[in-house]
Amino acid sequence: MTQGGLEKFVAYLRQNGWPIFGPVFSAEKTEEVSPFLAAHQPKSAHKDGQIYIKEIQKAEDLDLSGQLPFYSFKRFFVPEQECLFQYEKEKLDQPEKEQKAALLGMSILDLKAVNLYDQVFEKDPYYQLRRRNLLIIGYSLTPEIQGNLFEIEYEENILEHLPFDIFLVKTDKAFKVFTGSIKGQRVLEDFGYKDYQHIQYSGPVKEGKLEERMERLRDRLKNHPNPQIWEELGKICIECGKCTLACPTCFCFRIDDKPALKEGAGKRTREWDSCFYQEFSEVAGGHKFLKTTAARILFWYYHKFARIPDEFDFMGCVGCKRCAKVCPVGINIEEVLKKIENS
Amino acid sequence: MNNPYESQSARISFISRQTDNIKLFRFELGKKIKYQPGQFVELSLPGFGEAPFAPCGDAKENYIELCVRNAGKLTAKLHEMKVGDKVGLRGPFGNGVWPLNKYDFKKQKNLFIAVGGLGFVPLRTLILGKDDLLGSGTKVQIFYGAKSPDDMLFRHEYDRWKKQNIQLELTVDKECVGWKGCTGLVTTLFDKHEVVQNSVAFICGPPVMYRPILEKLQKLGFADEDIYLSLERRMHCGIGVCQHCAVGPYYTCKDGPVFSWAQLKTIPEAI
Numbered sequence: 075m076t077q078g079g080l081e082k083f084v085a086y087l088r089q090n091g092w093p094i095f096g097p098v099f100s101a102e103k104t105e106e107v108s109p110f111l112a113a114h115q116p117k118s119a120h121k122d123g124q125i126y127i128k129e130i131q132k133a134e135d136l137d138l139s140g141q142l143p144f145y146s147f148k149r150f151f152v153p154e155q156e157c158l159f160q161y162e163k164e165k166l167d168q169p170e171k172e173q174k175a176a177l178l179g180m181s182i183l184d185l186k187a188v189n190l191y192d193q194v195f196e197k198d199p200y201y202q203l204r205r206r207n208l209l210i211i212g213y214s215l216t217p218e219i220q221g222n223l224f225e226i227e228y229e230e231n232i233l234e235h236l237p238f239d240i241f242l243v244k245t246d247k248a249f250k251v252f253t254g255s256i257k258g259q260r261v262l263e264d265f266g267y268k269d270y271q272h273i274q275y276s277g278p279v280k281e282g283k284l285e286e287r288m289e290r291l292r293d294r295l296k297n298h299p300n301p302q303i304w305e306e307l308g309k310i311c312i313e314c315g316k317c318t319l320a321c322p323t324c325f326c327f328r329i330d331d332k333p334a335l336k337e338g339a340g341k342r343t344r345e346w347d348s349c350f351y352q353e354f355s356e357v358a359g360g361h362k363f364l365k366t367t368a369a370r371i372l373f374w375y376y377h378k379f380a381r382i383p384d385e386f387d388f389m390g391c392v393g394c395k396r397c398a399k400v401c402p403v404g405i406n407i408e409e410v411l412k413k414i415e416n417s
Numbered sequence: 418m419n420n421p422y423e424s425q426s427a428r429i430s431f432i433s434r435q436t437d438n439i440k441l442f443r444f445e446l447g448k449k450i451k452y453q454p455g456q457f458v459e460l461s462l463p464g465f466g467e468a469p470f471a472p473c474g475d476a477k478e479n480y481i482e483l484c485v486r487n488a489g490k491l492t493a494k495l496h497e498m499k500v501g502d503k504v505g506l507r508g509p510f511g512n513g514v515w516p517l518n519k520y521d522f523k524k525q526k527n528l529f530i531a532v533g534g535l536g537f538v539p540l541r542t543l544i545l546g547k548d549d550l551l552g553s554g555t556k557v558q559i560f561y562g563a564k565s566p567d568d569m570l571f572r573h574e575y576d577r578w579k580k581q582n583i584q585l586e587l588t589v590d591k592e593c594v595g596w597k598g599c600t601g602l603v604t605t606l607f608d609k610h611e612v613v614q615n616s617v618a619f620i621c622g623p624p625v626m627y628r629p630i631l632e633k634l635q636k637l638g639f640a641d642e643d644i645y646l647s648l649e650r651r652m653h654c655g656i657g658v659c660q661h662c663a664v665g666p667y668y669t670c671k672d673g674p675v676f677s678w679a680q681l682k683t684i685p686e687a688i
């Protein structure tokens with residue numbers, strides 16, 4: 075597909091009721107989004123701005139330089155807040171229907187996070203409904219993927235382990251097109267594009283052997299705990315929870331009832347929570363089970379590198395380094411992982 | 418698709434006051450919730466939230482009984498409610514029911530139970546179903562500690578239980594008028610009474626009592642696999658997703674809330 079073809083495809087999708095969201099360069103200065111980021115990590119590929127996920131009108135609006143958007147696509151899959159049901163006295167109502175959206179330009183790392191959501195929310199009707207209304211269009215340069223912790227590269231056989239409807243690979247001047255679902259095929263055919271190759275999704279994990287790095291980290295955390303790492307980090311972490319907001323794989327949530335103005339009415343919501351917050355483990359009477367900052371930061375790492383591997387055979391970290399970029403005190407996951415491995 | 422957050426409507430059909438801040442509620446349900454002792458349900462009151470409670474009634478009955486302490490937002494509202502009022506219930510949740518299938522109670526194992534305060538709640542289901550779940554030959558010995566005689570749960574039922582091969586030993590935290598029994602924490606009962614031979618141990622109660630009781634049991638030669646404890650954690654989803662109740666590699670809501678000490682002993686901050 076040529077750039078011109080992509081332009082037409084974008085117009086086609088919009089005409090057919092798909093608002094399109096993708097990475098867009100924005101001149102908003104880093105200082106405005108994150109003074110800390112500006113102070114701690116002044117080197118950025120785009121000196122005077124950042125890439126955000128925004129609604130686009132034309133393919134031209136997209137930034138396809140391969141740089142990861144500052145925030146991830148998480149909120150399209152697991153929104154900041156959603157309504158489980160509305161109540162009025164004893165009457166309960168289901169929330170409104172989900173809107174359609176096309177996500178154009180999701181990187182391989184962000185697609186790996188979708189593998190996690192798909193597993194975690196497999197039996198969740200709210201997630202499933204939302205997921206059905208999303209059209210996922212992945213995108214990669216070849217072979218490099220910028221800013222990536224686990225040295226993941228684009229290679230064609232990675233695609234069968236990623237969840238997407240359509241995938242565009244940047245070649246010299248054009249895009250090579252793959253489909254990963256019947257939905258993706260249908261959309262392309264209806265648009266009138268046939269020059270694609272279909273990839274059969276074969277699950278999130280490569281058949282046969284588990285990732286060595288994952289095994290090593292899990293083993294260290296479970297069988298050779300090193301409390302010193304956490305005590306040291308506990309002294310500097312200020313429990314702001316920014317890393318959990320920025321991380322595409324942090325999906326912890328809380329459930330609350332939010333009253334409306336009308337007597338006896340309101341809604342039960344599910345919204346992002348953070349294991350760094352004091353209330354996270356607090357029970358009636360005030361007792362907290364995660365007592366110290368050290369315990370909380372260990373909880374965060376343990377979830378990603380021990381519990382998630384136990385549950386799904388892959389890591390709960392896609393290596394995007396967004397957590398390090400937003401951390402006001404400069405905690406860098408890359409260094410922490412090295413410390414865990416050496417313990 | 419089934420919605421795991423949807424509860425069924427349940428009607429309060431009976432309320433009895435147990436102590437000055439604990440009430441027992443009986444709920445009639447449209448569809449029976451089949452549960453095992455040690456599992457829990459989520460009770461929902463729109464506007465006041467949701468919280469986990471361990472059923473304490475006879476599991477054979479169609480209704481569910483919960484014994485609830487007035488501890489916060491939701492429980493305070495529940496305490497104001499009257500017979501005929503409605504709540505939402507969903508469940509049962511939890512896998513780690515007391516491991517009744519692992520042991521042949523009919524032939525050999527006896528049961529030792531150490532409970533404090535509200536920890537007695539889920540064990541009542543076990544006592545009420547004793548003949549079916551354990552067999553009438555099984556000896557059950559219970560060490561129960563409460564703040565004061567007036568804080569003792571289910572106290573009008575003790576005489577009946579004693580006739581069923583159940584030995585119940587009580588203690589209260591401090592001496593008080595009219596109480597002739599033992600005073601001190603549950604652990605003091607270990608010095609006064611011999612623990613039944615050849616038994617499995619179940620512990621349930623406030624977290625502070627776990628370590629001292631574990632020490633006593635280990636001294637008596639209990640294997641880590643034969644000691645079971647019920648963990649308390651904050652819960653939101655009840656189905657192993659939200660992460661609030663995670664303990665090391667486990668979810669209290671899904672893999673517990675009952676765990677063997679062998680599972681927990683290497684996890685820091687488990688108890």
Ligand SMILES: Cc1cc2nc3c(=O)[nH]c(=O)nc-3n(C[C@H](O)[C@H](O)[C@H](O)COP(=O)(O)OP(=O)(O)OC[C@H]3O[C@@H](n4cnc5c(N)ncnc54)[C@H](O)[C@@H]3O)c2cc1C
Nearest residue numbers: 357358467468469470471485486489490491492650651652
């Ligand atoms: C497996 C299990 C079984 C339980 N069984 C019983 C029982 O039989 N009887 C009884 O009186 N209590 C029981 N509890 C404790 C009971 O859940 C809390 O007392 C209750 O959540 C307090 O809710 P609240 O809204 O009144 O308090 P608030 O302090 O207003 O709590 C707000 C919210 O925090 C969460 N929360 C607070 N405390 C707890 C807690 N201890 N456990 C889990 N979530 C909590 C809940 O989501 C709650 O809705 C049990 C807890 C667990 C984990």
Ligand code: SF4
Nearest residue numbers: 321391392394395397
């Ligand atoms: S690198 Fe950080 S932000 Fe990215 S997935 Fe891993 S933990 Fe989350």
Ligand code: SF4
Nearest residue numbers: 311312314315317401
């Ligand atoms: S962003 Fe940094 S300081 Fe804030 S909670 Fe995360 S690790 Fe702690």
Ligand code: FES
Nearest residue numbers: 655658659660670
């Ligand atoms: S209560 Fe949500 S994971 Fe256990």
